[in-house]
Amino acid sequence: MKVALVTGANKGIGLETARQLAQHQIHVLLGARDAVSGQAAAAALHAQGLAVTFIQLDISQEADIAAATAHIQQTYGRLDILVNNAAVFLDGEWYGNNVETVPPQVLRDTFDINYFGTVALTQALLPLLKASEAGRIVNVSSISGSLGIHLDTAHWFYQMKPYAYSASKTALNQFTIFLAQALQNTAVKVNATNPGWVQTAIGSDQAPLTPAEGARSSVALALLPADGPSGTFTEAGETLPW
Template sequence: MSQFRKIALITGGNKGIGFELSKQLAEKNFQVLLGSRDRDKGQKTVSSLQKQGYEVSFVELDVDNTESIQKAVECVQQTYGRLDVLINNAGVYLDEGIKLIEEDPAILEKTMRTNLLGPYHLIRSFLPLMKKNNYGRIVNISSGYGQMDEMDYTGAGSYKLSKLALNGLTRIIASEVSGNIKVNAVCPGWVRTDMGGPNAPRSAEESSRSILWLAELEEDGPSGGFFRNGQRISW
């Protein structure tokens, strides 16, 4: 693969951690495909990065919409013929401080569609391209809230459940794929983004650096793991 510029797709790439991941991957000579469901915001972000000299392209992608996902797959296949890295970053956090049994069921349904089913459909749709080239690095942006111990505390029930399920998806897919395809989950920490809020101790730039190593794993690297700051953590 070294003779090629690797192709990386990042969902939710127009802001926060996704934006920083796009920028840092471009700095590492990846061809970055910045996925965003908002065409205007996505194109403006890509234009800004291109003016700074980064190799970044826009892909309209709504992870809640299987038709949108399929169009993105077709676009990548026709333009590049492969995908080397998929970072499932897009996510929602809609229920801070609300008990799961008291919240509107629509919150749980929306959260699971975005945080679990979106990554599932993306992985399922892009795996054939990775298998074709016997190379793939799939990184699922999870959370420490998805650890089993966190289920004992009230609040953010839908978010926690979605990330617990995403961790399970990570392990299942990792067990089902063979060859040089790695599937891992990562906790970015508490980050100053729209989701994390202004009081979070960690910058998106710092958090992204702790994630990117999973996109560059060697063939003997881990698969089916859950990591924070480069260290394996418990499920």
């Protein structure tokens, strides 16, 4: 049975990603920083007959990363799928451009999770992903991280420039490219995705997509076959500008 870790999986797109991967007969480690909601989410999926186990994981905490890595090493000896889904949106407003005023602490707190935490966790788990026959890393990014879209005055997203969140996702996109290139002679594939605009705490209840629909891009990239791509940025299979 393949083993997957999904971060930030106690709710939203992460929870649905965990559910859908488990429905593919994959053992899913449901990562959450909050033990109460994480255990409740794992228990709900387990009650549906799915192989899901809660794992305590605040991706901004080195001790949590070390403990999760040691647990996966000792229990499974490898990791087949890592879905870097956890993130925060701390800018407050989606509309407008706050680059002149966004507090440095908001930038730091956003980067601590969306970028530094994601990179540190991925680096820690790389030996276990390389130990898999077909390691897959999915970085859940955003069109907000796309430089191309922020330069395209005709794009519907052009008016939305929350700087901290957007910059953290741009950095994550670059991590995706560099890591895919570093791993090109291995069996590990690394891809970034935009889930679409999804009904979650980050996406708001105005969004058109359900969390289950938003999880589909992550799940498809997590299940890529051996001849699938690496180093891409897509939404539902469509290429996005970096």
